[in-house]
Amino acid sequence: MIIFTAKFILPLEMLKEERQRTILNEVELHNRVLLTDIAEKLDVSIDTVRRDVKELDTENRLRKVHGGAVSLGFSNYSPARNNVYALDEKIAIAEKALSLLKPESVILIDGGTTCLELARLLPPHIKLTCFTLSLPVAMELLTKPNIDTIFIGGQLSKDAQITMGANTIHNLSEIKVDYSFIGTGYVDAAFGLTEFDWDIVQTKKAVIKASKKTILLCISEKLNSQHRFKTCDLNAIDTLITELEANHTLLANFKSQEIQLL
Amino acid sequence: MIIFTAKFILPLEMLKEERQRTILNEVELHNRVLLTDIAEKLDVSIDTVRRDVKELDTENRLRKVHGGAVSLGFSNYSPARNNVYALDEKIAIAEKALSLLKPESVILIDGGTTCLELARLLPPHIKLTCFTLSLPVAMELLTKPNIDTIFIGGQLSKDAQITMGANTIHNLSEIKVDYSFIGTGYVDAAFGLTEFDWDIVQTKKAVIKASKKTILLCISEKLNSQHRFKTCDLNAIDTLITELEANHTLLANFKSQEIQLL
């Protein structure tokens, strides 16, 4: 494609102010800009744009990066803070899950941040017998006075901080819980639950087998994604809890199945 | 003046920041990613992804592993040990215990603050297979790259933060380790090791039975004290480690026995 640019046809001389305003707008709209794009769009040299962006950077109105600029909120993170990804969504899911809990029942809580959130939010008065294979979940459950915690032994995975492997699977084969709350790496209406890791899949299979009912906790962002190893089909799951309303568009694919949406 | 500008079909350029943000999202969403997957998804070379992940790793925003990256997740657990009683003594004991460790051996580490200190001080390079029934010890062992950790399952005690009970004892009956490092509530040259709690005694008995050699870690303050339930006689112990010199007066009673003092 060839663009003909007649420079003198543009009589509107832009003030520096206006230019910078435009750049800021662009950044706030798209979270990022390329210097070259701006230069072309405003028909000024790349150097001018660079100088503008540099100024805006020193004024802390955006952050200049190699090749462009990004909005300040874009890369904001606090390393010290307890930064769980999508924490609000996970809390919403955990709260829905809580409504399923019947006192005196025997449940199993899987690893992962969503399940950990469920463990955190368990009310102190509720009486439960709770199995888990996640170290952080177990730590959390110890703080609940009325929960009897049983840890499923086995080889510990440094990444997932859960026990897995043959011994764990064998131990799981000897129990049967009323409900298990599990997470998954990926879920798809057609392909079911999948994982990145083969060992995790084996463990999750054993968990599902050890459960009368299985409840999947899953933020909507994971819906319609898949990976290498398959845990189970979707119909092995009894209830799917996301942070969305049950009739949300994104859940349409999952609605037809014999699965309870929450 | 007329300017002819030949505009190329840009392959939608991505800023480095955007790429890294995408990688972080993926990691936080699924807990782990493959470098190759990311490279394909973002349509950049594997080297670029590797460099990005390396940067993010040094910034402590994820952990780089062979072939991919994993989320830091909840691994930033550091149980405060500000208020550990007699910490210096316990560190001294743990350091002596370290000298007993042979690479590639299979050991068991009990619960209690002294044993936890031993776990903390394990050097990162040493290769060990390590059993434990203590939640805090297990958490600590997860941070050691070359230690294979196996958690002995069972019912969790809220006080001691270890598994115990029939299931734990049964699980212990099926293993045999080279060394076990145990603590005790009370120890006396004549009465042996005793505890306040009956269940703990049963568990410790099972631990000793599962060990070729048993090493008792014990601060001198506990010497010559006793309580209600008996774990074992002193001669069931192979090595006694205190913070004292082996020829200290307080250890006189223990010297006569067929027990190694350290």
Next chain:
DNA sequence: CTACATTTTGCTGTTTTTTGCTTTTTTATG
């Protein structure tokens, strides 16, 4: 209106960063 200082802008190298490629080394795994 002119003379002159100041700011802005675009242009010219030069330097730095980024990125993909190749080769070598290391690591994982059977």
Next chain:
DNA sequence: CATAAAAAAGCAAAAAACAGCAAAATGTAG
């Protein structure tokens, strides 16, 4: 120990940033 995959190291091309300079625009004062 052999094989394959991944990481590391080094290199070169391309893009971007930078520094300096000069033309143009703007402002100011006489």
